[in-house]
Amino acid sequence: MEEKLQKIEALFVKYGAVPTSLDEANRTRFGDRVIFERSGCYIRAGVAAFDGQPFLTLSSIDQLKFAELGMLEDVDALPVDCPDERLEQAVRYALGVEPYPEVYP
Amino acid sequence: MRVSFDLDDVLFVSPDSYETEPAPGFPFNRMFPDRLRKGTPELIHALQERGYEVWIYTSSYRTETYLRALFRAYGIRFDSIVNAQRHQIEVQRDRRERLPQKLPNFYRISLHVDDEKAVQENARRYGYRTMRVYEPDEHWVEKVLREADRIYRLQQEEHA
Numbered sequence: 001m002e003e004k005l006q007k008i009e010a011l012f013v014k015y016g017a018v019p020t021s022l023d024e025a026n027r028t029r030f031g032d033r034v035i036f037e038r039s040g041c042y043i044r045a046g047v048a049a050f051d052g053q054p055f056l057t058l059s060s061i062d063q064l065k066f067a068e069l070g071m072l073e074d075v076d077a078l079p080v081d082c083p084d085e086r087l088e089q090a091v092r093y094a095l096g097v098e099p100y101p102e103v104y105p
Numbered sequence: 106m107r108v109s110f111d112l113d114d115v116l117f118v119s120p121d122s123y124e125t126e127p128a129p130g131f132p133f134n135r136m137f138p139d140r141l142r143k144g145t146p147e148l149i150h151a152l153q154e155r156g157y158e159v160w161i162y163t164s165s166y167r168t169e170t171y172l173r174a175l176f177r178a179y180g181i182r183f184d185s186i187v188n189a190q191r192h193q194i195e196v197q198r199d200r201r202e203r204l205p206q207k208l209p210n211f212y213r214i215s216l217h218v219d220d221e222k223a224v225q226e227n228a229r230r231y232g233y234r235t236m237r238v239y240e241p242d243e244h245w246v247e248k249v250l251r252e253a254d255r256i257y258r259l260q261q262e263e264h265a
Contacts, residue, residue, distance in 0.1 A: 050132035061170050075174040077132045103180045105133065 001047060001080060004056055004087070005033065008045040011091040012036040017043060023070035032070050038095050042067035047080075054080055056087075058094045076105075106257050108152055108249075109160040109187075109209055111219040112167070115238055118142045123241050129178035137175040144246040149181050151250055157257070158184040162217060164206040166190060187212060209233040216256050218249055 013019075017038035026032060035044045043060040056079070059072035066072070076090050092098045110116050117139040118125060124143040128134040152159050161172060161183050169186045176183060187195075189206070196211050197204050207224055209217035210233040217224070220239035228235040236252050238245055 050135040053132070055132055061168065063168070066168070073168055073171040073174065074136050075170065077136060100177055104177050105130070 001054070001056075004080060004082075005045045005047070007084065008056065008058070008087060008091060009034070009036070011088055012038070012043060012045075012095070015091060015095050015097050017041075017095060020067075022067050026070040030070070035067055035070070035072070037067075041094075041096055042072060043094060044072050048074065048077065050077070056080055056082065058090060060094055106156075106216075106253070106260060107158045107160055107184075107212065107214040108253050109162040109212070109214045109217045111207075111217070111221070111224070112139075112161060112163040112165060112172075114220040115218055116142055116145050116161075124243075126179060133178045137178055139175060141179055142245070146179055146181055148246045148249055149183075151246070152253060153184075155254070155257075157253060160184055160212070160214060161186045161188075162192075162207055162209060162212070162214065163187070164189050164192070185212075205231065209235070215260060216253055 015038065017036035019034045020037050022035045022042070023032065027034070033045055035042050041060055041062055042064070043058060046057045046059055047054055048057045049055070055077040057074050058076040059074050061067055061072045075094055078087060078090055093100050093104070120140050125140040126143055126145060128140065129137065149159050166189045169188060172186055192206070196208050205223070205227045207217065207219070208231060210231065215234060217233060217235045218238050219225070219235055220237065222237070225235050225237050234256055236249065238249065242248070
């Protein structure tokens with residue numbers, strides 16, 4: 001899981017996002033991962049369980065005041081065994097590098 | 106021409122009382138628990154195919170990010186989203202007079218679809234057009250389309 005999360009964060013960097021020091025206090029308290037920023041889009045990788053099943057999540061927000069509090073919205077959820085190509089596509093969409101297709105997911 | 110929709114009890118309805126669109130696949134049905142009134146994607150697409158801009162105008166504080174992600178799961182894209190925060194910043198601003206929660210004419214919205222009677226009453230006072238949708242109605246899609254087209258023709262006449 002950690003390896004996948006690090007892959008996602010490497011993809012953030014690949015597409016021009018930079019790590020921030022936002023929400024450091026809550027990161028320590030709640031174990032949230034680093035928030036990255038690209039052109040006003042704040043994004044973070046994470047894990048969430050739905051019906052007891054873990055998913056990799058991409059959370060984002062486009063307002064600094066919410067990002068400062070770590071309040072990002074889940075915008076995508078991917079299976080933990082998701083292929084790397086699918087991960088990369090999801091990151092491209094979430095960062096706005098590429099527009100979401102008409103039908104998604 | 107712009108058409109806008111409220112969310113709660115207009116597009117977001119309870120499946121206990123309304124027919125709803127099938128929920129998105131798992132886990133998106135858990136990420137986005139709000140359910141869409143049956144016919145919503147069909148209506149939005151029909152309006153957009155006519156060349157109308159379709160907006161959301163809600164008094165809720167749901168973020169634009171959340172709403173875009175939710176509607177994406179239903180294959181819907183809105184041209185713009187006004188939530189309570191945006192309304193506060195752009196419409197209410199620092200005015201002393203408390204304006205209504207929604208002022209569609211500020212955004213040049215030609216028709217706003219809402220469930221609240223107060224929105225309908227404010228329409229006369231503040232000079233905007235609204236249509237009330239507030240109960241289950243299997244013909245709601247046709248009614249909204251018909252009203253939007255009627256207003257479009259009215260506007261064409263006004264500008265002729």
